[in-house]
Amino acid sequence: MHIGIDLGGTNIAAGLVDSEAKLICKMSTKTNCENGAESIIKDMVSLIKNLLEKNKLVIDDIELIGIGVPGLVDYENGIVKECVNLYWKNIKLREILKTELNNVFEKDININILIENDANAAAGGEYLAGSMKNHKNSFMVTLGTGVGGGLLLDGKIYRGKNGIAFEIGHMTLGENFYNCSCGNNGCFETFASATAIIKYAQKLINEGMNSRIMELVNEEVNKIDAKVVFDCAKEGDKVANLVIDRFVKYLAIGINNLLSIMDVDLISIGGGVSAAWDFFEDKLIDEINKYKLYKEIPLCKMEKATLGNDAGIIGAAMLDII
Amino acid sequence: MHIGIDLGGTNIAAGLVDSEAKLICKMSTKTNCENGAESIIKDMVSLIKNLLEKNKLVIDDIELIGIGVPGLVDYENGIVKECVNLYWKNIKLREILKTELNNVFEKDININILIENDANAAAGGEYLAGSMKNHKNSFMVTLGTGVGGGLLLDGKIYRGKNGIAFEIGHMTLGENFYNCSCGNNGCFETFASATAIIKYAQKLINEGMNSRIMELVNEEVNKIDAKVVFDCAKEGDKVANLVIDRFVKYLAIGINNLLSIMDVDLISIGGGVSAAWDFFEDKLIDEINKYKLYKEIPLCKMEKATLGNDAGIIGAAMLDII
Numbered sequence: 232m233h234i235g236i237d238l239g240g241t242n243i244a245a246g247l248v249d250s251e252a253k254l255i256c257k258m259s260t261k262t263n264c265e266n267g268a269e270s271i272i273k274d275m276v277s278l279i280k281n282l283l284e285k286n287k288l289v290i291d292d293i294e295l296i297g298i299g300v301p302g303l304v305d306y307e308n309g310i311v312k313e314c315v316n317l318y319w320k321n322i323k324l325r326e327i328l329k330t331e332l333n334n335v336f337e338k339d340i341n342i343n344i345l346i347e348n349d350a351n352a353a354a355g356g357e358y359l360a361g362s363m364k365n366h367k368n369s370f371m372v373t374l375g376t377g378v379g380g381g382l383l384l385d386g387k388i389y390r391g392k393n394g395i396a397f398e399i400g401h402m403t404l405g406e407n408f409y410n411c412s413c414g415n416n417g418c419f420e421t422f423a424s425a426t427a428i429i430k431y432a433q434k435l436i437n438e439g440m441n442s443r444i445m446e447l448v449n450e451e452v453n454k455i456d457a458k459v460v461f462d463c464a465k466e467g468d469k470v471a472n473l474v475i476d477r478f479v480k481y482l483a484i485g486i487n488n489l490l491s492i493m494d495v496d497l498i499s500i501g502g503g504v505s506a507a508w509d510f511f512e513d514k515l516i517d518e519i520n521k522y523k524l525y526k527e528i529p530l531c532k533m534e535k536a537t538l539g540n541d542a543g544i545i546g547a548a549m550l551d552i553i
Numbered sequence: 554m555h556i557g558i559d560l561g562g563t564n565i566a567a568g569l570v571d572s573e574a575k576l577i578c579k580m581s582t583k584t585n586c587e588n589g590a591e592s593i594i595k596d597m598v599s600l601i602k603n604l605l606e607k608n609k610l611v612i613d614d615i616e617l618i619g620i621g622v623p624g625l626v627d628y629e630n631g632i633v634k635e636c637v638n639l640y641w642k643n644i645k646l647r648e649i650l651k652t653e654l655n656n657v658f659e660k661d662i663n664i665n666i667l668i669e670n671d672a673n674a675a676a677g678g679e680y681l682a683g684s685m686k687n688h689k690n691s692f693m694v695t696l697g698t699g700v701g702g703g704l705l706l707d708g709k710i711y712r713g714k715n716g717i718a719f720e721i722g723h724m725t726l727g728e729n730f731y732n733c734s735c736g737n738n739g740c741f742e743t744f745a746s747a748t749a750i751i752k753y754a755q756k757l758i759n760e761g762m763n764s765r766i767m768e769l770v771n772e773e774v775n776k777i778d779a780k781v782v783f784d785c786a787k788e789g790d791k792v793a794n795l796v797i798d799r800f801v802k803y804l805a806i807g808i809n810n811l812l813s814i815m816d817v818d819l820i821s822i823g824g825g826v827s828a829a830w831d832f833f834e835d836k837l838i839d840e841i842n843k844y845k846l847y848k849e850i851p852l853c854k855m856e857k858a859t860l861g862n863d864a865g866i867i868g869a870a871m872l873d874i875i
Binding site: 303313368382384389390391392393394395396397398399401402403404405406413415417484487488489491492493494495496522524525528531 | 625635690704706711712713714715716717718719720721723724725726727728735737739806809810811813814815816817818844846847850853
């Protein structure tokens with residue numbers, strides 16, 4: 232049995248995963264960022280203990296513990312180099328976790344512990360058990376607060392020299408009306424994330440356009456979220472459709488850029504914004520086909536991610552084979 | 554012994570390459586595009602014959618003939634699917650070449666014949682014998698009339714599903730004042746090729762700016778080339794420096810995009826524009842460092858390609874190992 236942990240800024244989710252990449256049982260707890268790394272790692276061990284007890288397993292039944300972390304990791308050495316959301320810097324996660332496991336289980340634990348970036352882990356999960364299954368050369372684009380992703384090449388996560396490969400959210404696509412949190416202008420995620428949708432809707436409304444969106448948020452422009460914009464777009468609201476059309480245009484440009492470089496078999500679209508996939512799938516495919524270089528070569532498969540938050544748990548649990 | 558052929562729109566260059574990827578001897582002849590594929594393939598066989606005679610070899614001494622083609626190839630089947638410059642479409646290059654070799658050498662020739670995109674072959678050559686040597690994960694960016702490139706992953710050319718991987722010239726970077734030949738706006742090659750340099754210089758001059766460039770081209774704006782612009786920039790000409798600064802800015806954005814995705818060990822810059830490498834190297838590195846996401850992670854190595862036109866011959870000759 233394997234255990235996968237998805238360490239998020241809000242929750243820590245842990246799951247028991249069998250050798251076929253099937254999620255057997257999962258549990259979660261709040262992430263107490265303010266308590267620091269050691270406390271969070273203790274919470275991880277508690278989750279592991281609870282998972283074992285609930286499933287009548289002992290720690291020696293576990294071959295591997297994998298952890299997906301929302302930041303920059305040193306995969307080889309099991310170190311979290313930087314994780315802005317958790318205020319972590321150079322945390323020896325593998326080492327500290329091992330010590331904590333030894334303490335709690337009162338023995339010298341010899342489990343393989345692997346640490347990976349969470350978006351890479353999620354792509355790995357989709358590859359092993361979800362939308363990317365059997366597509367050895369494929370990638371996932373995660374549309375959430377930002378834009379992230381993970382690339383599988385020949386069935387392995389492509390990490391790059393420094394573990395920062397496929398940081399696609401910061402690919403420059405053009406000029407935008409607001410700067411990215413990274414300091415640059417025109418990053419993919421400033422055009423094609425939930426944040427991008429919200430900011431452009433707010434901009435159009437603040438410039439004086441009338442929209443049904445404002446009724447649904449009780450006239451409070453700060454309450455706009457991506458779901459409201461999609462809901463209004465489905466109803467035919469003009470402003471909402473301008474926002475979604477712009478989102479789709481730049482998502483297509485970004486994906487076309489990625490395809491020009493990687494020419495993969497399949498692309499999986501995940502993250503919160505993918506909830507609206509049925510509404511924007513056809514628009515997106517039409518738009519990518521408009522941009523693509525070789526019109527006679529069919530577009531690769533485009534799928535919605537199927538595992539949701541479980542992808543990260545499953546991918547983390549199976550890091551030894553991807 | 555291997556033979557590598559670089560099939561260009563102007564010349565066909567062929568070389569004898571040893572098993573250590575060393576170019577022993579090369580020859581070339583004009584590409585008579587208007588005569589069609591069969592005639593060009595006959596010219597290739599003449600080059601092969603001449604190379605053998607000059608080096609006192611017989612055809613059975615050759616293990617492999619590799620050909621780099623400026624277009625879309627089906628690597629598996631040895632077919633040139635499309636080559637706009639040569640007016641080729643679905644040419645069974647491997648099959649026709651084999652038949653022609655059989656005819657000329659009056660025997661059943663059993664040589665491995667491999668066909669590759671020319672930019673991929675050139676990157677392979679730089680990897681085996683030039684600037685990318687020993688860097689298994691690296692890519693080449695070729696700055697010529699357009700922008701092309703080739704990607705090596707784990708020491709192998711990454712071709713992608715359809716053989717169209719690393720068509721980086723058509724990655725969208727922003728809005729530009731003229732459209733790309735592909736029909737899109739904002740392609741990398743409309744900002745960072747020799748053509749881009751020429752067009753922007755012409756634009757500034759046509760808008761009324763005075764520049765030393767015009768003296769050097771006898772006041773004929775259509776005679777501006779990239780070399781003149783670099784020469785004037787070195788002399789301190791304002792317009793020329795505006796043009797080169799813009800070229801460097803977008804080259805940095807494009808390379809930063811590629812690095813965000815691939816996180817490689819080394820990047821090699823080749824093509825005609827790389828002749829001015831010494832002038833723009835430092836500017837380029839400063840600019841990439843401005844854009845890159847993780848400021849604390851050092852930029853990968855950046856090198857000027859060292860093999861020039863030989864890269865394509867060497868890479869083509871060694872296609873069996875890359």
